[in-house]
Amino acid sequence: MKIKTLTLVAVGALALAGTASAQQQRGLGRADTDGDGRVSQAEFVTARTARLTEADANRDGQVTREEAQAAWQANRAERRSQMFARLDTDRNGSISQAEFEAARPERAGQRANRRGGPRMQGQQRRVGRAFAQGPVQIEQARVRASEAFATLDADRDGYLSEIERQAAPARLREAMQERRAERRAQRGASRPAPASE
Numbered sequence: 001m002k003i004k005t006l007t008l009v010a011v012g013a014l015a016l017a018g019t020a021s022a023q024q025q026r027g028l029g030r031a032d033t034d035g036d037g038r039v040s041q042a043e044f045v046t047a048r049t050a051r052l053t054e055a056d057a058n059r060d061g062q063v064t065r066e067e068a069q070a071a072w073q074a075n076r077a078e079r080r081s082q083m084f085a086r087l088d089t090d091r092n093g094s095i096s097q098a099e100f101e102a103a104r105p106e107r108a109g110q111r112a113n114r115r116g117g118p119r120m121q122g123q124q125r126r127v128g129r130a131f132a133q134g135p136v137q138i139e140q141a142r143v144r145a146s147e148a149f150a151t152l153d154a155d156r157d158g159y160l161s162e163i164e165r166q167a168a169p170a171r172l173r174e175a176m177q178e179r180r181a182e183r184r185a186q187r188g189a190s191r192p193a194p195a196s197e
Contacts, residue, residue, distance in 0.1 A: 029165070038159035041149045048145035052138050062135035151175045 031039045031047035039047075055063045055071035063071075087095045087103050130136060152160055152168050160168070 038161055039165065040159055041146065041153075044149045044152075044160065045142050045145040048148065049138060049141045052136065052141050056138060061139060062137050064135045065131040068131070068136075148172060148175075 031043045033043050033046075034040075051071070052063050055067050057067050057070065084095070086106075087099050089099050089102070090096075149160070152164055152171055154164055154167070154171070155161075
C-alpha cells in the first residue's frame with residue numbers, strides 16, 4: 001500500500017503544478033485523444049503516466065530521482081519559453097513594460113495557485129519520499145491510474161463523461177480520504193494493546 005501511495009505521489013509530482021482541479025479539468029480534456037467527447041480508460045492511463053514515461057530516459061520502465069530531476073529541468077525551460085511567448089504579445093522578441101503590466105493579473109493568479117495552496121504544502125517532501133525506496137515503477141503508476149479511473153467512472157461504462165470529469169477532483173479527494181482512514185484503522189488494529197497492571 002505504501003508503494004502505491006508513493007507511486008501516486010510521484011505521478012502527481014511530475015504531472016501537476018498549480019491548482020489541482022483547474023489542471024485536472026484541462027488534463028482530462030486533453031486526454032480525449034480521439035475527440036469523441038469521452039475519455040476511455042486507455043486514454044486516461046496514458047495521460048496520467050505520460051510525464052513518467054517521458055522522464056524514463058533509458059526506457060527501463062522506471063524513473064529514478066535523477067531522471068525526474070532532468071525531466072523537470074527540461075520542462076522548466078519549455079515553460080519559460082511559453083511564458084515569454086505569452087508575455088511578448090507583439091512578438092518582437094522583447095517584453096515591454098506595458099506587456100509586463102498587462103500580464104500582471106494572470107501572473108498573480110498563477111503565483112497564488114502555485115504557492116501556499118493546501119495541495120502544494122509539503123510537495124517537495126512528498127516527492128523525496130516517493131523516491132526514497134528507489135525508482136518509481138511506471139507499471140505501478142499505470143495500475144494506480146487504472147484504479148483512479150475506476151473511482152471516477154461512476155456509471156461504469158468504461159468512459160469518463162464531461163459530468164464525471166467535472167466531479168473528478170472531489171471523487172479522488174474522497175477516495176484518498178477513505179484510503180487514509182483505512183490505513184489508520186489498520187495501524188490501530190495492528191498495535192498491541194497496552195499491558196494492564
